[in-house]
Amino acid sequence: MTQKPHQYLLQEKIEQTAHIKAFAKECGFSLVGIAEAVPLEQEMVRFSEWLSKGFHAGLGYMERNQEKRYDVRNILPETRSVLVVAQNYYTPHQHLPPEHERYEEYGKISRYAWGDDYHDVIPPKLERIADEIKRLQAEAHTKVYTDTGAILEKQWAVRAGIGWQGKHSNIISREIGSWFFLGIILTTAEFLYDAPVQDFCGTCTACLEACPTGAIVQPHVVDANKCIPYWTIETKPEREFPPEVAQNLDSWLFGCDTCQDVCPWNRFQRDTDEAHFHARNAETALHLDSVLDLQQEEFSERFRKSPLKRSKMAGLKRNAEALKK
Ligand code: SF4
Ligand code: SF4
Incomplete structure (x- = not known):
C-alpha cells in the first residue's frame, strides 16, 4: 500500500481539526481547544503539593488514580489528543428575584445549579462529537468525561487554550468569562494542537478579598476546608460546619459564586443558548422555611435531575x- 505524502497528511489534519471544532460549536459549545496527550509533569507537582497540605479536605477520591491524572494514556491507551469544550451556563437571572424584599429569609443557590444537572445535559453532546471523530478517522477510539473521572480537567483546559486558571482556581476565558462547564474527549485520533493562553489576572486580587471565608489561601490555591461549596454540597448531612464557615455563609444555601461574581472578566459573559441551564421554576434562591418544611417525596420530585439533589x-x-442561626 502506498503512503500518503506528508503534505497531504498535514492538509488533511488541518481540515479535520477545523471540522471537528466547528462541529463542537454546532453542538452548542462556546469554546473548543485540543491539547496533545502528554504526561502532566508540572501540573502533577502542584496537584500533589495541594493534596499534601490537605486542601482537598474530605474529597478522598482525589488521592486515588494518580497515574491516570498524570497520564491519560493510563485511561485510554494510545490517546493522542485531549479535546476540551466549554459549555456556557450563564443566564440573565439574578441571584435573588427582585420581589424578595427580605433577603435574609432566603438562601442563594450557586448559578451552576439553577438549571438541570450538567452531568445529564453535556455527555450526549460529547458523544455526538466522539461519533464525528470516529467518522473522520475510522480506527479512532474515544472516551468522554464531564467531571466524572480521574482527569485534571482544568489543567487540560489550560493546555488546550480554553483559558487560564484564575486566582480563584476556575478557568477564565477572555471571550466568555468563567461561567462554563468543561467537557473532555480523549481520543487516539490526531489533530493540530492549540497553545495555552496567557494568565490575564495581572495585579487583580478581587476574588481573594471577596471570599467570605478566606478560602483562597494564596493566588490559585483554594483550601476546600474553608470553601462554602465543599461544606454545603460535598459533606454528609450530619457534619456540622466549622464556626469560621458557619458564621460567614453570606446567604449561600448551596454552593457559592462570590469569587466569580466579583471577577472583572465576567463582564464578558454571554447568555447561554442551552435552555436546560435556565433556572428551574425561575428559582435562584430558596425560602429557608420552605426548605426546612420539605418532605422526602416532594424533595425527590422537585429536584429530580437538578444538581441540588447531590446534597x-x-x-x-x-x-x-445554619443560615437561620
Ligand atoms: S467558592 Fe466561595 S468560599 Fe469558595 S473560594 Fe470562591 S468565594 Fe471563597
Ligand atoms: S477576580 Fe481578579 S484575581 Fe480573581 S480570578 Fe478574576 S481576574 Fe483573577
Missing part, C-alpha cells in the same frame, strides 16, 4: 438551619 434533603436542611 440530599438532609444536607439542604442542615444548610438552611
Whole structure:
C-alpha cells in the first residue's frame, strides 16, 4: 500500500481539526481547544503539593488514580489528543428575584445549579462529537468525561487554550468569562494542537478579598476546608460546619459564586443558548422555611435531575438551619 505524502497528511489534519471544532460549536459549545496527550509533569507537582497540605479536605477520591491524572494514556491507551469544550451556563437571572424584599429569609443557590444537572445535559453532546471523530478517522477510539473521572480537567483546559486558571482556581476565558462547564474527549485520533493562553489576572486580587471565608489561601490555591461549596454540597448531612464557615455563609444555601461574581472578566459573559441551564421554576434562591418544611417525596420530585439533589434533603436542611442561626 502506498503512503500518503506528508503534505497531504498535514492538509488533511488541518481540515479535520477545523471540522471537528466547528462541529463542537454546532453542538452548542462556546469554546473548543485540543491539547496533545502528554504526561502532566508540572501540573502533577502542584496537584500533589495541594493534596499534601490537605486542601482537598474530605474529597478522598482525589488521592486515588494518580497515574491516570498524570497520564491519560493510563485511561485510554494510545490517546493522542485531549479535546476540551466549554459549555456556557450563564443566564440573565439574578441571584435573588427582585420581589424578595427580605433577603435574609432566603438562601442563594450557586448559578451552576439553577438549571438541570450538567452531568445529564453535556455527555450526549460529547458523544455526538466522539461519533464525528470516529467518522473522520475510522480506527479512532474515544472516551468522554464531564467531571466524572480521574482527569485534571482544568489543567487540560489550560493546555488546550480554553483559558487560564484564575486566582480563584476556575478557568477564565477572555471571550466568555468563567461561567462554563468543561467537557473532555480523549481520543487516539490526531489533530493540530492549540497553545495555552496567557494568565490575564495581572495585579487583580478581587476574588481573594471577596471570599467570605478566606478560602483562597494564596493566588490559585483554594483550601476546600474553608470553601462554602465543599461544606454545603460535598459533606454528609450530619457534619456540622466549622464556626469560621458557619458564621460567614453570606446567604449561600448551596454552593457559592462570590469569587466569580466579583471577577472583572465576567463582564464578558454571554447568555447561554442551552435552555436546560435556565433556572428551574425561575428559582435562584430558596425560602429557608420552605426548605426546612420539605418532605422526602416532594424533595425527590422537585429536584429530580437538578444538581441540588447531590446534597440530599438532609444536607439542604442542615444548610438552611445554619443560615437561620
Ligand atoms: S467558592 Fe466561595 S468560599 Fe469558595 S473560594 Fe470562591 S468565594 Fe471563597
Ligand atoms: S477576580 Fe481578579 S484575581 Fe480573581 S480570578 Fe478574576 S481576574 Fe483573577
